[in-house]
Amino acid sequence: MDTSRNMNKITLTGRTKRLFLTFGMLSLLPAFAQGETAPELPKGGSALPPKTAAVPVILSTYQLSQLENSRENSDLSITGMQPENHLYFAVRQDEIIAKATLNLLFTPSPALIPVRSQLNVYLNGSLQKTLPIEEDMLGRQNAVTVELNPLLIRNYNDLRFQFIGHYTDICEDQLNTALWLNISQESALRLSRQKLITVNDLAFMKALLFNPAAREQNTLSLALAAHPDPDTVKAAGIIASWGGILSDWRGIDYPVFLNQKPVAGNAVAFVTNKSRPDFLRDYPEVQAPAVEMQDLPGTLNGKLIIISAPDAEGLITAAKAITRGDQLMKGPRTEIISFTESAPRKPYDAPKWADITREVTLGELALYDGQLISSGVNLRPINVTLNLPPDLYFSEGSHIRLNLRHRYSNPPPHGISEMNFRFNNHLVRSYQLTPAREGDTSVETLFLGGFVNVLNQTRISALYLRPKNQLTFTYTYSHTRESEAKSCISDVQPLIHQAEVDPNSSLDFTGLYHFTRMPNLGHYWQSGYPFSVYADLGNTAVIMGAAPEEPELNTLFNALGRIGSQTGYPAYNATVLFAPGEEVLKKEAGRDLLIVGKIPAVIADKTPDLNLVLNESEQSLGFPGTFLEQGETRRWDQGKGGVIDPAVRLSQRGYDGISGIISFESPFKDGRTAVALMADSPAGFQALAEHLIVNKTADDIAGTVSILNSGTVKNAEVGHSYYVGHLPWYQRVWYVMLRNPWLLFLCSLVTAVILCWAAYRLLRRWRSGRMSV
DSSP states (O other): OOOHHHHHHHHOOOOHHHHHHHHHHHTTTTTTOOOOOOOOOTTOOOOOOOOOOOOOOOEEEEEGSBBSSOTTOEEEEEESSSEEEEEEEEOOOTEEEEEEEEEEEEEEEEESSSTSSSSEEEETEEEEEEEEOOOTTTTEEEEEEEEOGGGGGGGGEEEEEEEEEESSSSOOTTTTTEEEEOOOOTTTEEEEEEEEOOOGGGGGGHHHHOOTTSSOOOEEEEEEEEHHHHHHHHHHHHHHHHHHHHHGGOOEEEEEEEESSSSSSSSSEEEEOOHHHHGGTSSSSSOOOOOEEOOOOOSSEEEEEEEEEESSSHHHHHHHHHHHHGGOOOOSEEOOOOOOOSSOOOOOOOSSSOTTTSSEEHHHHOSTTTEEEEEEEOOOOOEEEEEEEEEEEEEEEEEEEEEEEEOOOOOSSSSSSEEEEETTTTEEEEEEEETTTTTEEEEEEEEEEEEOOOOOOOOOOOGGOSSSEEEEEEEOOOOOOOOBTTBOOOOOOOOEEEEEOTTOEEOOOOOOOEEEEEHHHHHHHHHHHHHSTTTTTTTTTEEEEESOOHHHHHHHHHHHHHHHHHHOOOTTTTTEEEEHHHHHHTTTTTTEEEEEEEEOHHHHTTTTTTTTTEESSSSSEEEEESOTTTTTOOOOTTTTTEEEOEEEEEEOOOOOEEEEEEEEEOTTTTOOEEEEEEEESSSHHHHHHHHHSSGOSSSOEEEEEEEOOOOOOOOOEEEEEEEEOOOOOOHHHHEEEEEEEHHHHHHHHHHHHHHHHHHHHHHHHHHHHHOOO
């Protein structure tokens, strides 16, 4: 039977699709638990011994508070007004679930009628169990185990709880506060996972290496030769940034193995004819850039992606081909015939950033279908994420124009129904929903200046605008019910409402400037700035020591993965330099510098006021009298001439496990920025690499110097500052005037005197002319 042909015909969904996919993939496996010979690979490949061990079952436990759509550290509350609640969880495509159970802890209201009240549990729309609420369950916590059908589990799963509550026989009101049921956050979903031994097919590469449906952090090992050259590190950095894009907010860690074989999980190895890890020393010579998938030796189900080329420059071509053309790859091995790059990236065109040169619609910002629609008795908020370049300049008069269109079901004639628009949880405007209308259009001018609003106009303070912003539209309908003392209407059901924000609603950012004060580690931490100005890092030079070790490389790849997740584009054009001399750095003077490891002497000698030095022999820090607290904004007016001098300088030797981040102006060109990731030991680099993972930390890095020590972060604002970007001269003058009202008053006074003098002279000349007639 032609298995591959039959697999191509599969278009089923749900349980049938998963069953066919599972058995179809298994049918292509090289001898699972049979000891058969693995299929012959194409020329250039290498066959590995077949696997004969049984696949182990791994039990994973997730508290309900860990599932998607749940509130962190909060129970799940279901009421008569909101009788259903959905939680979501994901399963990797290379896993099957042998058994699934739900250990449920719930407390029903003591006012419920027993048996007639019940809790239903659904998995992907299929009823799994009905739990009648007995009399002895009322008002106390109950423990029940629900067996879930594993055949219903897909890649992305919906776990739904439906509450049917009754508290009286007549005149029952679903909005009554006596109708509630609480599900404890300690309830647990237990999944017995079993890995599939999948076929070596590059079509499955993205699904095997990354798990975009799950909430867990990804881990991908990178195997390189004992002493990789800069081009090999650049190729690995392209893969690292691509993994950051696919992992997104989940984060990804890149353990590095120099001349060693990864021991678990999935890995990517880089091979050239002259440089390769020892465990691939027998790999055939390569004639052209290629990508191959093999089983990872010594593991049961790990996969090894081998990126090979005749030389290191070819590795860069192969890495770019993977990130741009993985949809075309199929089979165990693919050779790259040619690869032509697109036009260079333009500044500030990162795919994840809003384009401030034109109007941006909310439909463009939506991440999935239905994101701008909400329905139910109590409507969930409609949330839209807005990513902006971090260097936008706001002055009095700067504004965003919001053209909002929205539709909503007819609200009740009694009471007040409204829509609240919030920006980063700050209320901007409240719109009343009118019963006579089922839609509305509003044009709002949202002023962004951080000064007193003398015109009393709707505005967003610049302090509230961030690189990553949340727009929230909350619809609240009034719920009223008419009643008399001795009569009521039974079986009244709450109305199901629906609200939609028109995808053509737009935000207009035109007229804003790119201008900001540097250095600012907050910009780097939240959006990769200034390196991310060019999404492909085309204006970035990565600087490392002559022979970087595993901890430094791990830190670099995690940093590139973080930037990739923030921009949505791989780091194609970053320049990697090992121990560059002064002449080389002068040639690269127009680039921003990302330094990993010890700051080279040629840079340190030209930057005598460095306020952080960390290496194996010395740890020194220059810091002001106080550190910045988390979330504290920089104090711009401190210091003279844009300089905040350190109040204390401390040097020590021999400490182990400290890491830090420092930012300063490049000594080779004014306006260029250097960011250094450094540590005093491998343990310090490990802590820094973990901290760089997106989902590990909040936005806790700020200022110009950040110290990481035993899991704590301390930020300092110290050193001289400078400005980057473009601002017209009249905006600069206006900015100075607004920051110094006395200067504005003085200029106004001088202007008034000059105008009065000019008017006086003009009137005198006019009078003299009349008298001479």
